[in-house]
Amino acid sequence: MxxxxxxxxxxxxxxxxxxxxxxxxxxxxxxxxxxxxxxxxxxxxxxxxxxxxxxxxxxxxxxxxxxxxxxxxxxxxxxxxxxxxxxxxxxxxPDELDDHTALAVFGNGAAALGIVGAARVQSGETVFVDAAAGGVGSLVVQLAKSAGATVIAGVGSAGKVEQVRALGADRVVDYLQSGWTENVGPVHIVLDTVGGSVATAAFTLLVPSVGRIVLAGTSSGEPPNIEPAAVLSKSVSVIGYASALLPPEQQAELRVRALELGRAGDLKPxxxxxxxxxxxxxxxxxxxxxxxxxxxxxxx
Ligand SMILES: NC(=O)c1ccc[n+]([C@@H]2O[C@H](COP(=O)([O-])OP(=O)(O)OC[C@H]3O[C@@H](n4cnc5c(N)ncnc54)[C@H](OP(=O)(O)O)[C@@H]3O)[C@@H](O)[C@H]2O)c1
Structure with missing residues (x-):
């Protein structure tokens, strides 16, 4: 073969x-x-x-x-x-899913469910999602919206903005533009799969006392630079998330849920x-x- x-x-x-x-x-x-x-x-x-x-x-x-x-x-x-x-x-x-859609919701959907779940997104909160046009990020945007959050999506090129807006994001910012954090403003939650300078800057936007940042990837090649002293002084939570480290039955449960959301049309990759x-x-x-x-x- x-x-x-x-x-x-x-x-x-x-x-x-x-x-x-x-x-x-x-x-x-x-x-x-x-x-x-x-x-x-x-x-x-x-x-x-x-x-x-x-x-x-x-x-x-x-x-x-x-x-x-x-x-x-x-x-x-x-x-x-x-x-x-x-x-x-x-x-x-499920018969309703073609091969491409099934692959799009299976693993990435499970990861997105895990990431949004790790942050315990509540209705009315403001969430920043980076790499929002990506395989995982585009589903994170949709799940955070369905949880009732206001979603500010971040992308690394102007060409991706409209596609992410179509996912339901309330606002889309290009984090390759200088001063992008001013266009985001304070957020309760950051859902990050980029790491590096994007996550480091997004951390500074967290609302003190209630803020949470989920670190779930480093597609920039670097982890974010978040000082423990800043975590303490802002009194926010830094949460790591890796699907691969979940017990197998929990991974399977997330994949089944993701396929079902895809089948029902509640996740549109x-x-x-x-x-x-x-x-x-x-x-x-x-x-x-x-x-x-x-x-x-x-x-x-
Ligand atoms: N924790 C978990 O359980 C879990 C599970 C699955 C995936 N992940 C992680 O989630 C991330 C997304 O995975 P994916 O498969 O869906 O990929 P993807 O989002 O489709 O592609 C990666 C995106 O990262 C952004 N990016 C920012 N800086 C980059 C750089 N220097 N080089 C390349 N890309 C850069 C790009 O979007 P912009 O140009 O818009 O910035 C790029 O499109 C990865 O970091 C992956 O390891 C984590």
């Missing part, structure tokens, strides 16, 4: 399409003929070598496809950018670029250059 692998860590060039043996399902596992694989920012982090994994490695952590005549979706510990994958657990895909398997490197370049909106997939 064809699979996208890397034999060394590095830039997108290390991704190569190779013929490798089809994996065999062990007792209790599900063999899936893959029809599409999700491309996540995390895939680029793993490829660049930030996580110790044995090489060569087949990229990709989520797939949709067919198993025993049924459409299924699931996540894997790697091996997703391939024609066949073996999963330890798979969920049926932005369907981003579609690449063929042999252009996985281009997909990674697009994600890393901030050129994508919504969910990017590889179509097999």
């Amino acid at each position: 064809r699979a996208v692998r890397f034999h060394e860590f590095g830039t997108a060039e290390v991704l190569v399409v190779e013929e490798i043996p089809e994996p065999r399902a062990a007792e209790g596992q599900v063999a899936v003929q893959v029809s599409a694989a999700g491309v996540n920012f995390a895939d680029t982090i793993v490829r660049s070598g930030c996580v110790p994994i044995p090489l060569p490695f087949t990229a990709g952590f989520e797939v949709v496809g067919e198993a025993d005549g049924q459409r299924v979706i699931g996540s894997t510990m790697g091996g997703g950018y391939a024609e066949h994958v073996v999963l330890s657990a798979a969920l049926p895909v 932005i369907l981003g670029q579609v690449f063929p398997l042999d252009r996985a490197a281009d997909a990674h370049r697009a994600v890393e250059s901030r050129a994508t909106v919504g969910k990017v997939i590889l179509q097999l």
Whole structure:
């Protein structure tokens, strides 16, 4: 079968399409003929070598496809950018969801539910969401809106503003423009997946005493610089969130809820670029250059 692998860590060039043996399902596992694989920012982090994994490695952590005549979706510990994958657990895909939409709500929706849940967003609060046009961020905006919050969305280019406004954001700011924090103003909550200077600046906007910031990603490549002394003097909460560290049954519960919200039309993902398997490197370049909106997939 064809699979996208890397034999060394590095830039997108290390991704190569190779013929490798089809994996065999062990007792209790599900063999899936893959029809599409999700491309996540995390895939680029793993490829660049930030996580110790044995090489060569087949990229990709989520797939949709067919198993025993049924459409299924699931996540894997790697091996997703391939024609066949073996999963330890798979969920049926609701008929209402095409492959792209299912991949867009499955993992990213679960992460968005976790992030919004970690902040305990209350109706009437003001929330700032960064990378709001992204796979996760675009769903965070929608969930915070449905919780009754006023949502100020942040993006890194003027070209993404209208798409994010269409998601229901009350205001959209471009944080590559100087003085952007003045256009946001005080907020009760920051939901951050960018880290670095954006999250560092957003932290300063938190309303003292009640403010919360959820740190859930570092797509800028850097964690935010938040001094413990500032946390103390503002009396705010800094909350870390990582789906992968939840117990498996909690992860599964969030994924089921995300698929159901997608099926019901209560989460409407932005369907981003579609690449063929042999252009996985281009997909990674697009994600890393901030050129994508919504969910990017590889179509097999
Ligand atoms: N904690 C969790 O459980 C969890 C789960 C899933 C994903 N995540 C994290 O959530 C983030 C979003 O993941 P995603 O797959 O949905 O990706 P994505 O949002 O579709 O893409 C990343 C976005 O980050 C923004 N960004 C800001 N600075 C950047 C930089 N220097 N280089 C590249 N991008 C930059 C870009 O949006 P702008 O140009 O608009 O700024 C870019 O489009 C990632 O950090 C990921 O690791 C966390």
